Amino acid sequence: MSSQLRLAVDAMGGDLGPRSVVPACIRFLKKFPQAELKLFGPSAQLQNLIDDERQPRLASRLEIVPCEQVITQSCNPLQAVRHKRDSSMACALQSVASGEVQAMVTSGNTGALLALSRNILGNIEGVRKPALGKALPTERGFCYLLDLGANIDCSAEDLLQFARMGIEAQRIHTGRRNLAVALLNIGAEPHKGTEEIRRAAELFEADPKIHYAGFVEGHDIFTGVVDVVVCDGLMGNVAMKSAEGVIRLMGQKVFTIEKKGAFKRFFGQLAIKLLRKWRTQVEPARYNGACFLGVRGNVIKSHGGASSEAFYRAMITAKECAEADLAAKVGRAMAEAEWNRAMDKS
Amino acid sequence: MSSQLRLAVDAMGGDLGPRSVVPACIRFLKKFPQAELKLFGPSAQLQNLIDDERQPRLASRLEIVPCEQVITQSCNPLQAVRHKRDSSMACALQSVASGEVQAMVTSGNTGALLALSRNILGNIEGVRKPALGKALPTERGFCYLLDLGANIDCSAEDLLQFARMGIEAQRIHTGRRNLAVALLNIGAEPHKGTEEIRRAAELFEADPKIHYAGFVEGHDIFTGVVDVVVCDGLMGNVAMKSAEGVIRLMGQKVFTIEKKGAFKRFFGQLAIKLLRKWRTQVEPARYNGACFLGVRGNVIKSHGGASSEAFYRAMITAKECAEADLAAKVGRAMAEAEWNRAMDKS
Incomplete structure (x- = not known):
């Protein structure tokens, strides 16, 4: 190979x-x-x-x-x-x-x-709809987030397909089998969110191929509580880009501190190598490359x-x-009989 | 007073x-x-x-x-x-x-x-719909983001009202008058986003009270290119919480580096005070308190x-x-004739 x-x-x-x-x-x-x-x-x-x-x-x-x-x-x-x-x-x-x-x-x-x-x-x-997905760093490893912006309007059935594709991609990325899948929402309680998100929760729950872990909020993408987070392209795009924005902001704030005062500059020089290493652990450049699944x-x-x-x-x-x-694996996963049955019911 | x-x-x-x-x-x-x-x-x-x-x-x-x-x-x-x-x-x-x-x-x-x-x-x-808003730190000052999660379904008219309320709140927060207002979207190009977002852009453009700056993406919330960013509660909630999640992740990564190796620990101790100061400049606790406008x-x-x-x-x-x-100021702003006229047209 x-x-x-x-x-x-x-x-x-x-x-x-x-x-x-x-x-x-x-x-x-x-x-x-x-x-x-x-x-x-x-x-x-x-x-x-x-x-x-x-x-x-x-x-x-x-x-x-x-x-x-x-x-x-x-x-x-x-x-x-x-x-x-x-x-x-x-x-x-x-x-x-x-x-x-x-x-x-x-x-x-x-x-x-x-x-x-x-x-x-x-x-x-x-x-039905291909989706953009990406593995993002978390406190414990990686979380696969999709859709990152390919689809604005997503039905519950679309979100179910995203989940299946995200699981395949995350399996390849992490080598792990039993992956916890969540839906991105504005709260963990079952009554939260749009009708499509709540309906997707029912589909996820009913699917034997998905280890469904419930709703998560934006910050949970980065804690590592789940392995795959599914959402529509609007939410996914906003989540990823807001996170990138904050990382850039922190980089800029370091630079400001570094410039101020001789004492701080002295310690700043000592600290800067550490700071850089810290930042590179989460910065977007390190995790570049979204897959169009x-x-x-x-x-x-x-x-x-x-x-x-x-x-x-x-x-x-x-x-x-x-x-x-990956594309062939996603193809096989989507062709599986049980999966198609679940989609037909919808 | x-x-x-x-x-x-x-x-x-x-x-x-x-x-x-x-x-x-x-x-x-x-x-x-x-x-x-x-x-x-x-x-x-x-x-x-x-x-x-x-x-x-x-x-x-x-x-x-x-x-x-x-x-x-x-x-x-x-x-x-x-x-x-x-x-x-x-x-x-x-x-x-x-x-x-x-x-x-x-x-x-x-x-x-x-x-x-x-x-x-x-x-x-x-x-029509009260909204949750908050001033978030940027590279140049603060950006007022709303809605942070009070409303899931928002029409273009709702977003226009959010803009007006957000302007009042941001005026109080910054003391400045001429505030640039943007709509959160998945891209800056005019054809991007949902129909409601694109329709809101037309309303913003037509409103003489709003200095409309176009669409922005998630990362622009933190660059300071605009003063007020308007979106529905789903997008706003995801933007804020994803940003908080990444900041927490960075805090956790610092701790991990600090523990590894004697040499690094030594410099880590020197650097840690600076790191803390850096982090507090953007951490969520420092900017706690959303207003229900x-x-x-x-x-x-x-x-x-x-x-x-x-x-x-x-x-x-x-x-x-x-x-x-603030509530009285928002009330006065919403009562203004020109504003109501703009809403009536819709």
Whole structure:
């Protein structure tokens, strides 16, 4: 398996574009001698960056696929599907569809990615709505949160499918079997939340494949009381981005303290290494790379503001998904008879 | 004004009950010699805690109002309104309604508080749905976020009212006039979000009283790019609690690093004071106390897990609201002609 790792990388998109993607690719190839990368983007621009890095030996494992068309942040999903079929993002997805690569990574426009993934790869049979999911650090390990923003309106049945897909992804990530699944809500009491959330609770409870642990609140995502947290894309997006915002705020506050006063600066210097280590344990860059679950292929979305370090982390996530063949596992899980029966009842 | 500060305090509810509330009251009375407190709860239990504190001089400014009935965390809103009219929470609200006190503080059951507040105090004229709001720390100051969980289903018109109430609250908190208002969404682009969010954007844009700054994402709450962020109670609750969860996680990670290795422990000791100061700049306890905006009286909800320190902070928030008479200001803002006209159009 190890000699077979082939990933597609969309070099465009994200705030830094190829300036973060190319160095991440070089680092990835150095770290994993069995890996091969197909890099999609404007060839002249990419070639320049790679020459700068002076990595002639890696060239044989790094294939540049020229794509002059680029999807900008303002491009809406419909435009992407209709007019951006030759873009670096669409071509990278095509290479997943054709089986040339086992996974693709991009830091580009999320809406366009979701629309193009559905269009080019297609949904896994039985999946109503693919969802974005990600493992977040907790006090005890990791919690898989989904949907992170692919779907605004979610029925109880959609949330049930998210749970099943999230369980598969978290199994691959943690290697554990018996995973506790919760629904994100504004309180733990059974009467809380929207009708869809309460109806989802009934479906989760009735499903023999789900070890349902009840409602949890936003802070419980990070305590590690459960392994998978399911919610609609609006709540999941707000949860993840608010958490990221606070981490950035704390980083900024450290910097402010560091600057004030000679005495504090002295201890600040001693403390700063520790502070950095502390922060890196929870910072978003370390856990970059959301998986688009429910489409016929492994699609990994990096944070749009990803640094080279962060994009490299997203590539590691893609490697994990590719080696475990997450999309195929999700496909098998969704095809299981008991599961389909539960959905038919609804 | 300063000789007139009278607050009602619900001693029951929250994880710690009177054990966090009573020390906070003692500290508050010591700090503010002009303040008088009415403390609602089982008198024997409260008297014991106050005797323990040995504060005979403060007794004249701390009136215990005996209430044996208590609202538990499992009590639902309807039960509270029907069967808990003699509870410490309901009696504290009654003292706001009668004008005996200028504000009340509780760390009890949120659902019960919202239902009892509406029932005992009534909504301000023209307010469809009161909302919970709170000022959160940002990189540049504070951002007022609402609704934090009072309302699950919110129309565009509800969100417009939240904006107006949030502006008043943030004006009092910051003393500033021209406040930028945003809607919380999953992206900044105009096509993002639910229909209600997009419709709210149109209403905000058309309102001459609102300096509308567009959509923001979860992380923008903490950057300080805007002064007021408006959303439904589900999104607001998830945003606030996810942020709190990450801060707690970071605290726990520091502790883990501190324990490992002698060398690190040595520097850890030097660094720990600085780390604590850093964390207190953003930790939830420091910014405790959400205001229930839109009812005829100043009602402040403390975090349920509040320590004595955190409950004291909620009392400071209550003092601010009482001295500025936030509820009256919200009432005047909602009565303004232009505002009503904008609402009528909808």
